[in-house]
Amino acid sequence: MFIGMMGAGKTTLGRSYAARHGLAFIDSDQELEARTGVSIPTIFAVEGEEGFREREARMLAELLGREDLVLATGGGVVLRPENRAQLRRRGIVVYLHVPPEVLWERLRHDRHRPLLQVPQPRQRIFELYAQRDPLYREVADVVVDGGRLKPAAMLARVEEAVRDYRSGKGEGAVVAEGERDA
Numbered sequence: 001m002f003i004g005m006m007g008a009g010k011t012t013l014g015r016s017y018a019a020r021h022g023l024a025f026i027d028s029d030q031e032l033e034a035r036t037g038v039s040i041p042t043i044f045a046v047e048g049e050e051g052f053r054e055r056e057a058r059m060l061a062e063l064l065g066r067e068d069l070v071l072a073t074g075g076g077v078v079l080r081p082e083n084r085a086q087l088r089r090r091g092i093v094v095y096l097h098v099p100p101e102v103l104w105e106r107l108r109h110d111r112h113r114p115l116l117q118v119p120q121p122r123q124r125i126f127e128l129y130a131q132r133d134p135l136y137r138e139v140a141d142v143v144v145d146g147g148r149l150k151p152a153a154m155l156a157r158v159e160e161a162v163r164d165y166r167s168g169k170g171e172g173a174v175v176a177e178g179e180r181d182a
């Protein structure tokens, strides 16, 4: 599973990680859009953030029941304690850590992420980062620092971190229970 802030690269890297390993890939946000037939901004507009979080939590519970799946989660999935508990129980959780300055460079022209459609989106990213970084770390098995790395270089770091984690060499890592997939 990939977790991290909006713009960290969960969708981009999740898809390429899955392709490299011959695993199925699902992006929680895209799956919600496909199932509801409407965009995430529309879900936020009609049902509010609470309605979206409810759908997201139900989707997570369902998808975590599937084997051999690489899952890219939504950026806010760690906000609910029950989601964090579920993430900790299943699969290898990879936190793609990207500092807020870099996220801002990537997202400054974004019009699709409802939480950034505010008068001061840069400040919003910094606030969300401050609130969520500890939550991502709480559930992560491995933390991969992206910084300004290109997706291919970041993927190489993910591969290395997952390998180390599996062989019990990762910093603070515990030996993986059976076959756990990212």
Ligand SMILES: Nc1ncnc2c1ncn2[C@@H]1O[C@H](COP(=O)(O)OP(=O)(O)OP(=O)(O)O)[C@@H](O)[C@H]1O
Pocket: 004, 005, 006, 007, 008, 009, 010, 011, 012, 013, 029, 072, 073, 074, 075, 106, 113, 146, 148, 149, 150, 151, 152, 154
């Ligand atoms: N390592 C990278 N370097 C530069 N740009 C990147 C990198 N990874 C992703 N991007 C770009 O940043 C944007 C966000 O990437 P992506 O959609 O994969 O993030 P995400 O973590 O899935 O975000 P969200 O939680 O909002 O879905 C995209 O335009 C993507 O092309």
Ligand SMILES: O=C(O)C1=C[C@@H](O)[C@@H](O)[C@H](O)C1
Pocket: 005, 006, 029, 040, 073, 074, 075, 076, 077, 112, 113, 114, 115
């Ligand atoms: O960070 C967030 O709270 C969000 C991130 C996106 O992945 C979407 O799930 C949605 O835009 C909310």
Ligand SMILES: [Mg+2]
Pocket: 010, 011, 012, 027, 029, 072
């Ligand atoms: Mg995404």
